[in-house]
Amino acid sequence: MFDSVLVVSFGGPNGLPDVRPFLERVLRGRRVTPERIEAVAHHYEIFGGVSPITELTRRQAEGLQHRLSAAGRPLPVYIGMRNWHPLLEDTLTGMWREGARRAVGFIAAAQHSYSSCQQYRENVIAARTSLRENTGGDIDVTYVPSWFDHPLFIAANAAHVREAIDRLPQEVRGAARLIFTAHSIPQPMADTSLYREQLLTSGEAVARAAGIADWALVYQSRSGRPGDPWLEPDVCDYVRRARTEGLEAAVLCPIGFVCDHIEVLYDLDREAAAVCAEIGLPMARAEAVNDDPLFLDMMADVVLRTIARYEHGRPLPLVAR
Known part of the structure; x- marks a missing residue:
């Protein structure tokens, strides 16, 4: 039934020229002072404008894909970011062109709030809407269950x-x-x-x-x-x-x-x-979980459980409007 996995993450700049455009996306619609924006920009500049999140998320996706293949579920794993490249809209377009129609969604946030989970789901819906408008196609996304206590x-x-x-x-x-x-x-x-x-x-x-x-x-x-x-x-x-x-x-x-x-x-x-x-x-x-093998095993476990749950039936679709 499922033909792909979509890992959804925050995103981060990949160099100094990216920093302010990235922050503009992150902070759009929010009441943040110019002084605070410049302070945060400086934080990124200290590290050469490169956030490790892109590389670490890539390693997580690769580790997940390897484990799914080892478990007999060789699904392609894609990465879509909220705030920087690869952006969700571009990722979903690429997935559609490569034949993906039903994806398991994994949001890279353990604990639930509007900004850590629900907003990501809304961003996926917006990306699906754009896909429908531009191609006439759509990709169903079924999310893994909560894993904050896995x-x-x-x-x-x-x-x-x-x-x-x-x-x-x-x-x-x-x-x-x-x-x-x-x-x-x-x-x-x-x-x-x-x-x-x-x-x-x-x-x-x-x-x-x-x-x-x-x-x-x-x-x-x-x-x-x-x-x-x-x-x-x-x-x-x-x-x-x-x-x-x-x-x-x-x-x-x-x-x-x-x-x-x-x-x-x-x-x-x-x-x-x-x-x-x-x-x-x-x-x-202490380091975050990053690409620790135990965390990659957890990612595979919740994805495989989601696949097994809907083995003989489709989840109710969330149609992009």
Whole structure:
């Protein structure tokens, strides 16, 4: 029944000339000050204007395709990005030309909110609408179920947490607090989703798997106006306060991200790391799941489960309007 897989991700610039056009796409329709836009542009410029998300997503897609073939389901795996090339509209057009008609959709975000999941689905619908208008064709997309608490997602994060602990000075490892980070979102958006609850579920499971009782959930990468309520506490504010309360060491785990992209590399490896150095707090940052084999196994598992679920019947189609 299914003839392809579509991995949907955020996207990122591939060089300095891409940075501002990319940010224009990301921030269109949002109330963000010019000063904040320039600050974020500078974050990308520090890394040569290249976000690792494109390469890491490519590795994830390749690993998924290899595992599907090994499982007897040799489906092509395509990548469509919300905000930069390969853009969803272009990807769906290419899929159609290559004969794809029914795809399994995998959105590269574990926990659900409007901006992390629903908006991606709306972008896919818009890309399908464009495809229908330009070719008269369409591609049905059936999404995998939630995986924020999938055992392999948990295991990959827990393994990375343990590796990070081993990078701390030996004398403070036992006292380290595991601090999970996720992208902050506006409070009203959080109130109409299970984002916080799913983050807490993911965090609790990872902490348990890593054998750590002392853990917390904080947020990062806020981009709204200062007066608008967003999820808190901010990671930098949190570590400053925790240090005054006696915290001896920290491990940061970006549980809300599946790639070490610029928001992780800058907000944690530079900004939060600088705060920790300033206050004398030993800190190690766990890698995101990236292309960890356990995470690739998880991707294959949820895709294969979706294929098996509809083996003998089609899901109700979501028709682009």
